[in-house]
Amino acid sequence: MLGLNNFPDEQLGQLLEWSPTVITTQQTAEKLNAYGIKLDWIITNDENEVLQSDVKLIPAGENTLIDAALKYLVELNYPAVNIIIDELSLKDYEVFADKINLVIFNNGKKIYPVTSGFNKWKPSGEIIEVLSLCREINFTGLEKINDQLYKTIHDGFFSLRFNEPFLFIAEEI
Numbered sequence: 001m002l003g004l005n006n007f008p009d010e011q012l013g014q015l016l017e018w019s020p021t022v023i024t025t026q027q028t029a030e031k032l033n034a035y036g037i038k039l040d041w042i043i044t045n046d047e048n049e050v051l052q053s054d055v056k057l058i059p060a061g062e063n064t065l066i067d068a069a070l071k072y073l074v075e076l077n078y079p080a081v082n083i084i085i086d087e088l089s090l091k092d093y094e095v096f097a098d099k100i101n102l103v104i105f106n107n108g109k110k111i112y113p114v115t116s117g118f119n120k121w122k123p124s125g126e127i128i129e130v131l132s133l134c135r136e137i138n139f140t141g142l143e144k145i146n147d148q149l150y151k152t153i154h155d156g157f158f159s160l161r162f163n164e165p166f167l168f169i170a171e172e173i
Contacts, residue, residue, distance in 0.1 A: 011105070011173065015082055023058065023069050043069050070096045090131060090168050097166050109170040119159035122171075126152045130160075132167040 016022075016037065023041040024032055032039060043058045043065045060068040066083070070093075073081055080101035083093075088106040096102060097113040104111040111131065119141075122128070128142060128150045141158030142150040152158055160167070 015084075020082070021078070023072070025065055029055075041069075041072075064092065066092050070100065074099045093168075097168075105173065108172060110173045111168055111170045113166040113168050114160060115166050116160070116162050116164070118169075119157045121157050122152045122155075124152055124154045127172060128152070128158065129170040130167055131170055132164065134162050134164055134167055137162045137167075 021040045022032070022037065023043060024039060026042055026044050026046065029039055029042050039055045041056050041058050043060055045060050058068055058072050063071065066085075070081070074096065078100060080103070083102065083104045085104060085106050088104065088111070090111075093102055093104065093113075102112055109129070127145075130137065130148050130150070138161040139150060139159065141152060141154070141156060143153050144150055150158075160169070
């Protein structure tokens with residue numbers, strides 16, 4: 001977890017229901033500790049005081065904090081990761097899109113990479129945002145609002161087809 005400023009406590013509780021491995025930054029660790037959430041790893045280059053027992057440190061080294069954490073998870077063959085972040089830069093995640101199942105929570109949105117042929121069931125009127133640049137995108141079950149926004153036209157599946165290796169899309173949570 002890289003930030004909790006815009007993430008509802010109820011949704012945090014839902015993500016933590018399954019007792020996942022919790023990796024965080026030093027700054028966010030203090031907030032999680034105040035909530036009584038058990039931490040597993042802290043990404044840092046500092047040897048700061050550890051707030052809980054049995055918490056390990058992941059040195060970031062020359063990497064960004066998110067890069068260090070994702071490299072660690074990929075090396076340990078984690079199949080998926082949920083990331084809660086206050087400030088989003090998709091370029092930080094592009095290199096990992098084909099290495100681990102990414103779900104990024106940012107400002108009320110659930111963001112994840114999809115490959116061509118992606119389809120998903122959604123209720124009518126839901127907004128789907130395409131965050132990646134794409135020269136040509138074909139879709140079914142959606143109405144185009146503008147170059148990035150689409151709305152489901154009925155309850156049911158929508159699909160996306162494109163020529164890029166993947167696209168990041170977002171849906172409201």
